Amino acid sequence: MDEHQAPPGRIRKVVIAGGGTAGWLAACALAHQFRDRLDITLVESEQIGTVGVGESTVPPIRTFHRFVQIDEQAFLRAVSGTFKLSISFEHWRRPGDRYIHPFGATGQGTWAAAFHHFWLDSRRRGMPSELGDFCLETLASRADRFSLDTDPQVNYAYHLDAGLYAKFLRAQAERHGLVRVEGRIEAVVRHATSGHVAALVLDGDRRIDGDLFIDCTGFRGLLIEQTLQTGYEDWNQWLPCDRAVAVQTESVGPPVPYTRAIAHEAGWRWHIPLQHRVGCGLVFSSRYMSDDQAQAKLLRDVCARPLRDPWVVPFRTGRRRQAWNGNVVSLGLASGFIEPLESTSLHLTISAVVRLIQLFPFDGLSPALVDQFNAVSRAEMEHVRDFIILHYHANQRDEPMWAACRDMALPPSLEVRLQAWRERAHAWQGADELFRVDSWTHVLLGQGIVPRQHHPLARALRDEDLRHLLRAIREPVERAVEQMPSQQAFIDRYCKADAAVWGAPSAVR
Ligand SMILES: Cc1cc2nc3c(=O)[nH]c(=O)nc-3n(C[C@H](O)[C@H](O)[C@H](O)COP(=O)(O)OP(=O)(O)OC[C@H]3O[C@@H](n4cnc5c(N)ncnc54)[C@H](O)[C@@H]3O)c2cc1C
Structure with a gap:
C-alpha cells in the first residue's frame, strides 16, 4: 500500500459537494479542526449558483465563530453584517398586532418557578406591564439601539449577506489547506458491493475519489437523494408555505x-x-x-x-429520513428545510457540522455513530418544526390559509406542550433544544394563548414585594438601554464595512 493511502475502511479523503453556505460552513469547520488528518476537497459550480438567501441567524452562530477563531469585527465588515436582538412578529395573531421574540433572558425566576409565573400573577393583581418590559433585548429592539458594553450584556445574532458570508468562509477554509474545485458534478460513481459513493465525476471527465462525502448540493440532494434515494419526510400538512x-x-x-x-x-x-x-x-x-x-x-x-x-x-418543508446514509452526510438544504421563520437553517447546519466533528469516523464508518447522528438530527429538527408550527396554528386571522392552520391536527409533541401551557403556564427546554423557556413563553403569549393558571408560588408574594421585585428587574434594564447608542452609531464605530465589499452582486445565480 502506498504510504498516503488510508488502510481499508479508514476515512482520510473527504469530499464536500456544493459551495453554498452549508458547504462552506462544513469546509471551514472541518479544515480548521482536521487539517492535519484529512484531505478535504470542495466542489462547486458557479454556473449552478447558490440559493442566494439565508441571511438571518440565531445566537449560537457566535459560539461556532469562536470555535473556528473568527474575529467578530473582521467578519461583520466582510459580510456587511448588522446585529439581531430579536424577531418582530407583525400581524401574526391578527392584523395590526405586534410582538417581539427576543434572544435574551426575561426577568428573573426562582428554581421552582420561571419569571413569567410571577409576571402573570402581577397581571392578575392589576399591575400593568408587558412581559417584554423585563427583557433587555426587547427594550433595545423597541428603541432601535445596540451596544456590547452594557451590564448585563445583550444576547444577539447577526444579519449577514449570504454571498459574502460564503466568500468569507471560503477564505478561512482555504487558509487551512482546503482544496476548491470548480466544476459541475455530472455523475456519481458507487462501489459495486457496498453501494457507497466512490467518486464524483465532473464535467471534462475529471474524477474526484473520496472516503466520506458531504452532500451540500442544496434542495437537489445530488448524493443523498438522487443517488442513494434516502427518502424525505414531508411536513407540508403542518407548514403550509412552499x-x-x-x-x-x-x-x-x-x-x-x-x-x-x-x-x-x-x-x-x-x-x-x-x-x-x-x-x-x-x-x-x-x-x-x-x-x-x-x-x-x-x-x-x-x-x-x-x-x-x-x-x-x-421549497418543500420536511427532513431527509436519514441525514447520514452510508458514507454520505447531508447538510444544509440537502438534509431538509423547515422554512425560514425563526431563521434556524444555518444553525441546524452548524449544529450538524459540530456533531460530525464530534463523531468523526476516522477508523471507519460505525453504524452506532451514524444512528446517533441521525437521531439527534431528527430530534433537533422536530423541535424547531414544532416551535414554528405554533406560530401558524395559534392565530385569530380570518383568511382561509390561517383558518386551516387553526383547524389542523398538530404533532403530538406540540400538542403536549400546548396543553401544559394552557393548563399551568408550564414551558420547558429539553436537552439539546434550541428554544429556551423564554422563547416559548414570548411566542405563546404573543400568539394569544393565555394560560388558565400559573404556578401557585407566585401568589405567595405580598403585593408590595412583587412590585419591588418587578421594579428591581425592570429599572436596571431600562437604564442599560438608555445608555446604548443607536445600532447605526454602534456599527459605524465597531464594524463599518467598506463600500468595496458589496461592489459586486452578492449572490451567484
Ligand atoms: C426562502 C428561504 C429563506 C431562507 N432564510 C433563511 C434565514 O433567514 N436564515 C437561515 O438560517 N436560513 C435561511 N434559509 C436557509 C438557507 O438559505 C440555507 O440553509 C443556506 O443558504 C444553505 O444552503 P445550501 O448551501 O444547503 O444550498 P445552496 O445555497 O443551494 O448551495 C448548493 C451548492 O451546491 C452546488 N451544486 C449543486 N448541484 C451541483 C452540481 N451538479 N455540481 C456542482 N455543484 C453543484 C451549487 O453550485 C451550490 O454551490 C432560507 C432558505 C429559503 C429557501
Missing part, C-alpha cells in the same frame, strides 16, 4: 436590530437589514397565492427600490 419570492432592496433608513416577520393573507414577509441593503422576501403557500401575485405583492410592500430582479425559490 415557495418564496426574494428580492434585495436599497435601505431607506438605518438598520433595525431585529428581523421583521410580517404576516400576510397567505404567508409572511421577511425584512433583513444589512449595512448596505435590505434582504426581503415573501414566503407563501402556492395553494392560496400564485407566483405572480406574490411577486407583485412583495414589490408593492417593500416600499424601496429593488437592487435586482426578484427570484422565486420553491
Whole structure:
C-alpha cells in the first residue's frame, strides 16, 4: 500500500459537494479542526449558483465563530453584517398586532418557578406591564439601539449577506489547506458491493475519489437523494408555505436590530437589514397565492427600490429520513428545510457540522455513530418544526390559509406542550433544544394563548414585594438601554464595512 493511502475502511479523503453556505460552513469547520488528518476537497459550480438567501441567524452562530477563531469585527465588515436582538412578529395573531421574540433572558425566576409565573400573577393583581418590559433585548429592539458594553450584556445574532458570508468562509477554509474545485458534478460513481459513493465525476471527465462525502448540493440532494434515494419526510400538512419570492432592496433608513416577520393573507414577509441593503422576501403557500401575485405583492410592500430582479425559490418543508446514509452526510438544504421563520437553517447546519466533528469516523464508518447522528438530527429538527408550527396554528386571522392552520391536527409533541401551557403556564427546554423557556413563553403569549393558571408560588408574594421585585428587574434594564447608542452609531464605530465589499452582486445565480 502506498504510504498516503488510508488502510481499508479508514476515512482520510473527504469530499464536500456544493459551495453554498452549508458547504462552506462544513469546509471551514472541518479544515480548521482536521487539517492535519484529512484531505478535504470542495466542489462547486458557479454556473449552478447558490440559493442566494439565508441571511438571518440565531445566537449560537457566535459560539461556532469562536470555535473556528473568527474575529467578530473582521467578519461583520466582510459580510456587511448588522446585529439581531430579536424577531418582530407583525400581524401574526391578527392584523395590526405586534410582538417581539427576543434572544435574551426575561426577568428573573426562582428554581421552582420561571419569571413569567410571577409576571402573570402581577397581571392578575392589576399591575400593568408587558412581559417584554423585563427583557433587555426587547427594550433595545423597541428603541432601535445596540451596544456590547452594557451590564448585563445583550444576547444577539447577526444579519449577514449570504454571498459574502460564503466568500468569507471560503477564505478561512482555504487558509487551512482546503482544496476548491470548480466544476459541475455530472455523475456519481458507487462501489459495486457496498453501494457507497466512490467518486464524483465532473464535467471534462475529471474524477474526484473520496472516503466520506458531504452532500451540500442544496434542495437537489445530488448524493443523498438522487443517488442513494434516502427518502424525505414531508411536513407540508403542518407548514403550509412552499415557495418564496426574494428580492434585495436599497435601505431607506438605518438598520433595525431585529428581523421583521410580517404576516400576510397567505404567508409572511421577511425584512433583513444589512449595512448596505435590505434582504426581503415573501414566503407563501402556492395553494392560496400564485407566483405572480406574490411577486407583485412583495414589490408593492417593500416600499424601496429593488437592487435586482426578484427570484422565486420553491421549497418543500420536511427532513431527509436519514441525514447520514452510508458514507454520505447531508447538510444544509440537502438534509431538509423547515422554512425560514425563526431563521434556524444555518444553525441546524452548524449544529450538524459540530456533531460530525464530534463523531468523526476516522477508523471507519460505525453504524452506532451514524444512528446517533441521525437521531439527534431528527430530534433537533422536530423541535424547531414544532416551535414554528405554533406560530401558524395559534392565530385569530380570518383568511382561509390561517383558518386551516387553526383547524389542523398538530404533532403530538406540540400538542403536549400546548396543553401544559394552557393548563399551568408550564414551558420547558429539553436537552439539546434550541428554544429556551423564554422563547416559548414570548411566542405563546404573543400568539394569544393565555394560560388558565400559573404556578401557585407566585401568589405567595405580598403585593408590595412583587412590585419591588418587578421594579428591581425592570429599572436596571431600562437604564442599560438608555445608555446604548443607536445600532447605526454602534456599527459605524465597531464594524463599518467598506463600500468595496458589496461592489459586486452578492449572490451567484
Ligand atoms: C426562502 C428561504 C429563506 C431562507 N432564510 C433563511 C434565514 O433567514 N436564515 C437561515 O438560517 N436560513 C435561511 N434559509 C436557509 C438557507 O438559505 C440555507 O440553509 C443556506 O443558504 C444553505 O444552503 P445550501 O448551501 O444547503 O444550498 P445552496 O445555497 O443551494 O448551495 C448548493 C451548492 O451546491 C452546488 N451544486 C449543486 N448541484 C451541483 C452540481 N451538479 N455540481 C456542482 N455543484 C453543484 C451549487 O453550485 C451550490 O454551490 C432560507 C432558505 C429559503 C429557501
